[in-house]
Amino acid sequence: MDHTDLSGLPRLPADLADAVHRFGVHLDAQRGHSAHTRRAYVADVTDLLRFAVRHGCAGLAAIDLTVLRGWLAAQSERGLARSTLARRGASARAFLRWAHRAGLVPTDPSTRLASPKVPRTLPTVLAVDEAARLLDTARAAAEAADEATGPSALRTWVAAELLYGAGIRVGELVSVDVDDVDPRERLVRVLGKGGKERVVPFGIPAARAVEAWLSAGRPALVTGASGSALLVGERGGRWGQRQVREAVHRLAALAGVEDVAPHGLRHSAATHLLQGGSDLRAVQEVLGHANLATTQRYTHVDAARLQRVYAQAFPRA
Structure with a gap:
């Protein structure tokens, strides 16, 4: 009998495998996690349970x-990043908290489990003029493209404009359908974390990019596999997050600005909104943050800029 799964690792006992399956169902139905987060949590918990079985644990209890602690220590010895260890600790706590509520364990042993503290860092934030140069470069490339390269150049332009102009996440961008965008009212409806829907405004340049893409870009690529997707790839399927990241990195190199990822454009938008006088609550609504403390991180970026200006300009700095 084969005692390994498709990965070549030992199979979990039936009761533990069933618990992992039920936990995955719980994540889908109750907590509104993204598919990526669900897969990560389930993989982490599976790894924990395999470790427990190898160390003589007969069941969840x-x-x-x-x-x-031994499991996390073993992960650390393997050289995993602090961010990965923190996520795995969170996975274990979520699983055991659920198992306790479900009556699978008498107590939750993870309440005293500490995970490594991960310093909060922000991605690259472009200056206002750098963001303008990047988007102007995207527009110019789209306008100068020939018939063969035009659709892909238009797609890069509209992606960059919406990532920055609406401040949306890359996962939200690739999930947008044609009917979710109103270029006349300059609004886009996105489905954010936790399955929360919000409507975000964008500016005139982004509206122009959307209209150009819908009229001359998307029709050239759309196939029966496209469905209602706003952004489609070379074969007509919905454009993926990896392809968006690659396009943004190429655009940054072409524009001659600091290398930036899609999330960096979102962070740049938030920073520029605050610099322009927008209040935190408004920025929170635009970004779709559940917690205002998450939005407050952008004030640190602006404070750092203010310190640099102070140091350069004030005679007693």
Whole structure:
């Protein structure tokens, strides 16, 4: 009998495999996690349970704080990043908290489990003139493109304009359908984290990019596989996050600005909104943050800029 799964690792006992399956269903139905987060949590919990079985745990109830700490220590010895260790600790806590509520374990041993603190860092933030240069470069490339390269250049332009102009996440961008965008009212409807829908405004340049893409870009690529997707790839399927990232990196190089990822354009938009006088609550609504503290991180970027200006301009700095 084969005692390994498709990955070549030992199979979990049936009761543990069933618990992992039920936890995955819980994540889908109750917590509104993205598919990516669900896969990560389920993989982390599976790894934890394999570690527990190897160390003599006969079932969930045998997993205690010592086992949890030993598991994280083993991950650390493998050289995993602090951010990965923090996520795995969060996965274990979420699983055991759920297992306790579901009556699968008498107590939750993870309440005293500490995970590594991960310093909060922000991605690259472009200056206002750099963001303008990047978007102007995208527009110019689209306007100068020939018939063969035109659709892809238009797609890069509209993607960059919406990432910056609406401040949306790359995952939100690739999930947008044609009917979700209103270039006349300059609004886009996106589905954010936790399945929360919001409507975000964007500016005139982004509206022009959307109209150009819908009239001359998308029709050249659309196939029966495109469905209602706003952004489609070379074969007609919905454009993916990896392709968006690659396009943004290429655009940054072409524009001669600091290398920036799609999330950097979102962070740049938030920073520029605050610099322009927008209040935190308005920026929170635009970005779709559940917690205002998340939005407040952008004030640190502006404070750093203010310190640089102070140091350069004030005689007693």
